[in-house]
Amino acid sequence: MDRYHNEKHVITASLSLKLTENIELFENIMQDCDDIITGRFTVGKANKTDIYLAYTDNMIDRMILQRDLIGNFIYHMDDLPVFNQFEYLKKRALQSADVKELLTMDEITQAAISGDVIILVDGYDKALMISLKSFPNRGIPTVETEVTVRGSKDSFTEISAFNKVLIRRRIKDTNLKMVNMTVGIRSRTSVTLSYIEGIADPGIIGEVKKRLDSFTIDGIFDIGMLENLIETKWYSLFPQFQSTERPDKTASALLEGRIVLLVDNSPMALILPVTLNSFFQAADDYYNRWPVASFIRVLRYIAAFFAMSFPGLYVVVTNYQPELLPTSLALSFTAARQGVPFSILVEVIILLLAFELLMEAGVRLPSPMGNTIGIVGGLIIGDAAVSANLASPMVVIVVACTAIASFTIPNETFLSAFRIVKYLILILSSVLGLYGFILGLMLVLIHLADLKSFGIPYLSPFVATNLEKDHPLSDSILKFPIFKMIYRPIYSTKENKRRLSRDKSNRSTED
Amino acid sequence: MFSNNSKISDKQMKKMLVFDMISISTLIIPYIAASGAGKDGLISIIAASAAAAVYGLVMLYFCKRIKCDYMEYCRQTLGRVGTFLFGMFYLVKFIFSAVFVLTLFMTVIHETILPGTNRTVILISLILVSVFYASKKMEVRARTVEILYYLILIPLLLLFLLGLYKVNLSNLLPLAVTDSVSTIKTSYAVFLTFSALELILFATPSVTGEDEKNKFKRKVMQAVLTTSVFNLVVFVIVTGLLGTSGAARKIWSTISVMQMIEIPGGFVQRQDAIMLCLWLVTIFTVTSTLFHYLCSVTKSITGLRRQSYILVIYAVLLFLIVMQPLNLDTLFDYYGKYIAYIGFPQSILLPGLLMTRSLTKVSKDAT
Numbered sequence: 001m002d003r004y005h006n007e008k009h010v011i012t013a014s015l016s017l018k019l020t021e022n023i024e025l026f027e028n029i030m031q032d033c034d035d036i037i038t039g040r041f042t043v044g045k046a047n048k049t050d051i052y053l054a055y056t057d058n059m060i061d062r063m064i065l066q067r068d069l070i071g072n073f074i075y076h077m078d079d080l081p082v083f084n085q086f087e088y089l090k091k092r093a094l095q096s097a098d099v100k101e102l103l104t105m106d107e108i109t110q111a112a113i114s115g116d117v118i119i120l121v122d123g124y125d126k127a128l129m130i131s132l133k134s135f136p137n138r139g140i141p142t143v144e145t146e147v148t149v150r151g152s153k154d155s156f157t158e159i160s161a162f163n164k165v166l167i168r169r170r171i172k173d174t175n176l177k178m179v180n181m182t183v184g185i186r187s188r189t190s191v192t193l194s195y196i197e198g199i200a201d202p203g204i205i206g207e208v209k210k211r212l213d214s215f216t217i218d219g220i221f222d223i224g225m226l227e228n229l230i231e232t233k234w235y236s237l238f239p240q241f242q243s244t245e246r247p248d249k250t251a252s253a254l255l256e257g258r259i260v261l262l263v264d265n266s267p268m269a270l271i272l273p274v275t276l277n278s279f280f281q282a283a284d285d286y287y288n289r290w291p292v293a294s295f296i297r298v299l300r301y302i303a304a305f306f307a308m309s310f311p312g313l314y315v316v317v318t319n320y321q322p323e324l325l326p327t328s329l330a331l332s333f334t335a336a337r338q339g340v341p342f343s344i345l346v347e348v349i350i351l352l353l354a355f356e357l358l359m360e361a362g363v364r365l366p367s368p369m370g371n372t373i374g375i376v377g378g379l380i381i382g383d384a385a386v387s388a389n390l391a392s393p394m395v396v397i398v399v400a401c402t403a404i405a406s407f408t409i410p411n412e413t414f415l416s417a418f419r420i421v422k423y424l425i426l427i428l429s430s431v432l433g434l435y436g437f438i439l440g441l442m443l444v445l446i447h448l449a450d451l452k453s454f455g456i457p458y459l460s461p462f463v464a465t466n467l468e469k470d471h472p473l474s475d476s477i478l479k480f481p482i483f484k485m486i487y488r489p490i491y492s493t494k495e496n497k498r499r500l501s502r503d504k505s506n507r508s509t510e511d
Numbered sequence: 512m513f514s515n516n517s518k519i520s521d522k523q524m525k526k527m528l529v530f531d532m533i534s535i536s537t538l539i540i541p542y543i544a545a546s547g548a549g550k551d552g553l554i555s556i557i558a559a560s561a562a563a564a565v566y567g568l569v570m571l572y573f574c575k576r577i578k579c580d581y582m583e584y585c586r587q588t589l590g591r592v593g594t595f596l597f598g599m600f601y602l603v604k605f606i607f608s609a610v611f612v613l614t615l616f617m618t619v620i621h622e623t624i625l626p627g628t629n630r631t632v633i634l635i636s637l638i639l640v641s642v643f644y645a646s647k648k649m650e651v652r653a654r655t656v657e658i659l660y661y662l663i664l665i666p667l668l669l670l671f672l673l674g675l676y677k678v679n680l681s682n683l684l685p686l687a688v689t690d691s692v693s694t695i696k697t698s699y700a701v702f703l704t705f706s707a708l709e710l711i712l713f714a715t716p717s718v719t720g721e722d723e724k725n726k727f728k729r730k731v732m733q734a735v736l737t738t739s740v741f742n743l744v745v746f747v748i749v750t751g752l753l754g755t756s757g758a759a760r761k762i763w764s765t766i767s768v769m770q771m772i773e774i775p776g777g778f779v780q781r782q783d784a785i786m787l788c789l790w791l792v793t794i795f796t797v798t799s800t801l802f803h804y805l806c807s808v809t810k811s812i813t814g815l816r817r818q819s820y821i822l823v824i825y826a827v828l829l830f831l832i833v834m835q836p837l838n839l840d841t842l843f844d845y846y847g848k849y850i851a852y853i854g855f856p857q858s859i860l861l862p863g864l865l866m867t868r869s870l871t872k873v874s875k876d877a878t
Contacts, residue, residue, distance in 0.1 A: 435791065
């Protein structure tokens with residue numbers, strides 16, 4: 001808190017009718033902000049008045065500013081009246097539809113540093129804001145983490161306004177609401193709450209707003225920070241929101257009755273509520289043929305199980321229950337471990353950790369060096385470790401298969417949970433064998449059964465099937481044909497469940 | 512938004528009942544039926560199932576009359592002191608059941624999967640996970656069972672059925688060779704494995720909605736039927752493979768049979784481990800159910816509110832009891848006698864007495 005700001009970092013100093021006082025106040029608040037460009041002009045011929053203009057360098061469209069704004073002020077203000085000069089300037093001088101009056105110094109400073117142009121007029125304790133935003137940006141990028149073979153390739157970007165456009169292009173419905181909110185008392189980050197009225201549950205919308213208002217923070221810079229602030233089970237490894245960089249996935253979620261949060265400067269959208277099932281859905285499941293999509297979905301579920309349990313299972317069959325396997329296979333496992341000085345648990349943990357290090361290094365390395373890490377890690381470390389008898393070939397296979405299995409999960413945040421869970425199951429398996437393995441799975445299952453996302457059980461649609469009577473499993477492990485997915489899933493209001501109807505009389509007579 | 516009301520559906524209740532009943536019955540019914548009635552164990556199981564259906568209807572009748580939480584009804588009818596005494600009967604029963612169940616499971620796990628591991632470690636882990644599970648609300652327990660229901664029952668059933676072609680019919684037939692008294696006694700013993708149906712009294716208030724309560728009758732009957740079918744399959748397989756003397760040799764003769772069944776394909780050598788894995792999952796539902804109701808009754812009779820403290824107390828208490836050098840066969844014998852002479856009669860008499868007292872109280876107030 002300082003002499004201009006209160007404890008919530010809102011500027012409380014009031015505006016004056018005198019331009020000089022307002023300028024002094026503004027420049028004191030913006031002291032040492034050398035990127036704020038200001039200018040003072042006298043406009044009018046017979047009746048003159050002083051105006052003061054301010055904006056942030058490189059955040060506005062300079063050409064429009066100079067041509068349409070400053071040009072008008074200098075050359076077209078001959079008829080400036082004596083009274084109502086503010087209104088005159090607003091209507092005649094500013095050739096822009098996006099003009100707003102600002103009544104407080106807090107709004108004025110915020111507008112100036114957010115990429116708008118503010119104009120103070122002598123004799124008035126208010127200002128005009130003209131939106132001439134033109135941020136440096138990287139355009140509409142291509143998807144990087146949720147790559148699909150079919151479907152659109154555009155991705156969200158850091159500019160929230162662009163992201164809203166990407167969604168609007170896909171849903172041209174007047175009921176698609178975009179409610180702007182501000183989070184962070186210093187960062188004043190723009191957060192947009194988007195939903196389709198009539199489909200999204202009003203209770204959930206209210207709950208989201210309540211949670212967004214439930215904290216005061218300096219600033220947020222990414223959707224991940226917002227997620228951490230508004231989730232309830234913060235200690236859970238499993239995400240209670242779904243993040244995506246794909247606009248088509250976001251639009252699809254909105255049509256299912258879910259709610260989307262967009263955060264300025266974050267190239268992802270946050271979708272809620274969420275269920276375990278939604279993390280196994282990929283965008284191209286809906287663009288491909290349904291048997292293929294179903295097959296791949298089943299594969300993902302199996303892969304998720306292996307991603308979590310494969311190392312633990314390996315320890316069980318080598319340490320406690322080798323009789324589970326055929327004798328020849330058990331013998332080859334044992335032979336492969338000949339000369340390895342570590343216990344199986346230590347061996348598996350070393351290789352798992354080595355893989356984790358490789359993954360982290362691969363993410364941080366600049367892309368020209370990324371290939372090198374693949375060669376170094378995969379060939380040199382893996383091969384050398386086996387040759388030096390530090391690890392058995394079987395463990396290398398187990399770790400590699402675990403990694404491959406985990407990468408089939410389309411959502412990165414969800415798959416991160418498996419990176420930790422597998423260690424828990426591994427340790428329990430190494431202490432208590434098959435019994436410990438089951439204990440681990442039970443603990444995970446109980447935890448998942450306890451999780452809820454805005455009141456919806458995390459394990460839906462596999463549990464609480466009485467809540468969703470109409471084809472609850474049509475988009476779960478198997479993906480039904482699109483014409484069979486008549487009803488929206490559990491998220492939507494009961495009044496608007498139906499999303500597809502077919503006119504039988506208009507069906508093709510081909511068959 | 513969806514409500515957070517700790518209510519479950521009748522389907523979920525049914526699945527929980529099935530798990531509570533089959534987790535133990537699968538293991539011990541072949542022993543009980545074969546040792547008591549030999550080949551006529553089959554008839555005993557069928558008779559017991561019919562009796563269980565009637566017992567379920569009786570429990571449902573009590574629920575219909577009670578209409579609210581059972582211990583709350585006790586308090587309204589008997590007052591605090593009466594409720595305390597009433598509650599003690601149930602606490603003793605649940606504690607004894609928990610001791611038996613924990614000892615049985617600990618022994619089975621120790622002797623089949625972890626022969627080299629200290630029993631204390633097995634017991635501690637079993638209790639800890641059960642307590643963790645019991646600390647969750649009814650909804651969570653119901654959802655867990657919902658997920659596991661088909662994942663466990665279908666593979667288990669299929670694995671048992673794989674042993675069908677090895678069954679020696681002479682081990683099962685002819686029927687009606689044992690004296691009727693033994694058959695009836697065995698029927699009663701088998702029927703006692705359905706005693707989890709008593710939990711309907713405690714659980715019904717958690718079943719949501721009036722409609723669900725009416726459908727609940729059908730679901731309870733389905734639960735009894737599912738359990739009975741399972742028991743019959745297990746008995747047929749176990750006795751068919753081992754014979755009546757083999758089945759009667761050990762309390763968990765089912766485990767011995769699991770080792771005899773072969774899975775085609777030859778990828779897995781020791782399939783009993785897989786079957787045990789599947790069965791192991793069900794034990795947590797039983798143990799957590801017992802912990803849950805111990806907690807629930809204790810809260811009602813003592814007025815304590817913090818569930819976590821109560822769970823810890825019972826966890827420690829049960830650990831100390833189970834760690835005593837108890838012979839499983841002796842414990843099984845005592846537990847069987849307790850349930851037969853006290854446990855089961857109490858499950859009918861106590862609600863019956865309660866209802867009678869309530870009726871007399873109502874007519875007294877009316878006059």
